[in-house]
Amino acid sequence: MSLKSFEPVIIAFCCHYCAYSAADLAGSARLQYPANIRIIRTPCTGRLEVDFFLKAFERGADGVIAAGCEEGSCHFKEGNLIAKRRVNSTRNLLAEIGLDKERLRMVNIGAADARKFANTIKEMVETVRKLGPAQAKNDKNPQEISS
Amino acid sequence: MIVAERKTIPELLNILHGYKKILVLGCGTCVTVCLAGGEREVSIISSALRIASRTKGLCLKVDELTIERQCDNIFIEQAAETIEKSDVVLSLGCGAGVQAIAERYVNKPVYAGLNTKFLGVLEERGVWTEKCAACGACVLHEFGGICPVTRCAKHMLNGPCGGSREERCEVRPDRPCAWQLIYKRLKDIGQLDRLSSVELPKDWSTSLNGGVRSIIREDHRI
Numbered sequence: 001m002s003l004k005s006f007e008p009v010i011i012a013f014c015c016h017y018c019a020y021s022a023a024d025l026a027g028s029a030r031l032q033y034p035a036n037i038r039i040i041r042t043p044c045t046g047r048l049e050v051d052f053f054l055k056a057f058e059r060g061a062d063g064v065i066a067a068g069c070e071e072g073s074c075h076f077k078e079g080n081l082i083a084k085r086r087v088n089s090t091r092n093l094l095a096e097i098g099l100d101k102e103r104l105r106m107v108n109i110g111a112a113d114a115r116k117f118a119n120t121i122k123e124m125v126e127t128v129r130k131l132g133p134a135q136a137k138n139d140k141n142p143q144e145i146s147s
Numbered sequence: 148m149i150v151a152e153r154k155t156i157p158e159l160l161n162i163l164h165g166y167k168k169i170l171v172l173g174c175g176t177c178v179t180v181c182l183a184g185g186e187r188e189v190s191i192i193s194s195a196l197r198i199a200s201r202t203k204g205l206c207l208k209v210d211e212l213t214i215e216r217q218c219d220n221i222f223i224e225q226a227a228e229t230i231e232k233s234d235v236v237l238s239l240g241c242g243a244g245v246q247a248i249a250e251r252y253v254n255k256p257v258y259a260g261l262n263t264k265f266l267g268v269l270e271e272r273g274v275w276t277e278k279c280a281a282c283g284a285c286v287l288h289e290f291g292g293i294c295p296v297t298r299c300a301k302h303m304l305n306g307p308c309g310g311s312r313e314e315r316c317e318v319r320p321d322r323p324c325a326w327q328l329i330y331k332r333l334k335d336i337g338q339l340d341r342l343s344s345v346e347l348p349k350d351w352s353t354s355l356n357g358g359v360r361s362i363i364r365e366d367h368r369i
Contacts, residue, residue, distance in 0.1 A: 054194035096156040097199045136198040
């Protein structure tokens with residue numbers, strides 16, 4: 001696959017109370033953003049574990065985003081701060097594995113911030129496109145992410 | 148509890164070099180509690196090894212299993228079938244667990260995926276500290292329940308050393324001075340007079356100096 005034709009698959013774990021609403025609003029407002037993302041709604045980014053990120057890569061993701069509430073406004077008080085630490089820890093683990101840290105990113109997006117959501121996705125897709133395919137997908141895994 | 152920490156992925160890949168079918172074997176006891184080698188960590192390390200295998204073209208097949216206790220034959224036997232199918236076992240148990248598995252499966256290479264660190268407690272979420280050196284002759288009753296052998300950086304039985312500053316250890320300023328803690332504790336329980344007697348040199352033959360230690364309980368033998 002040439003880099004030119006490479007369309008990255010990005011998994012976006014979006015908090016129900018903010019980033020998911022922002023994604024919804026982006027759609028309502030007809031803001032354009034790349035169709036490379038697969039959104040997974042989570043009750044809070046604090047629910048996300050290191051394993052979730054690694055499994056996403058194993059199942060074919062080229063990049064992963066954890067999108068939580070803005071710091072200080074988590075619906076569950078500090079779930080997004082927990083997520084931030086877990087994302088940082090996983091980024092270090094990715095470096096150990098041999099994947100670029102930039103393939104995993106924590107972002108904070110308010111429920112009304114549709115534009116920030118669209119821009120974040122655009123930036124992430126471009127970053128991962130430059131990095132190329134993650135090549136971490138387990139071919140024998142039947143639960144791979146469909147395009 | 149026994150506290151351990153995982154080795155880095157490059158270290159693990161180096162240890163596992165040349166093997167294809169790998170079993171990552173977790174332990175459901177101490178290392179689960181200290182978040183180093185339980186079911187969740189087995190899953191994380193296995194995923195990491197699989198991804199590393201693909202990015203580096205190593206073609207590893209990584210299986211996962213966690214048993215209740217790696218240092219107990221009853222539980223070790225439950226892993227027999229899975230261990231037989233693998234080329235190598237990467238044990239996420241403590242040092243005792245790794246050796247127990249290796250002794251039970253004599254023809255199978257068994258390697259440690261963790262560095263076993265110390266006997267300690269969970270101080271706060273994500274922070275573990277050493278509390279016991281397993282010296283084999285406990286002197287906690289003398290020191291108000293605070294172990295100078297473990298918690299004093301100089302292992303002084305007749306402290307303090309005089310180097311502490313603002314109740315902090317001079318060797319490890321991030322840690323409290325054990326002798327300050329001992330003084331406060333003895334004062335609180337009205338036993339300060341214990342400090343007036345000189346503690347005799349400790350008999351270290353009960354510790355690692357006496358070779359491999361074992362306990363034989365005739366009343367429990369069959």
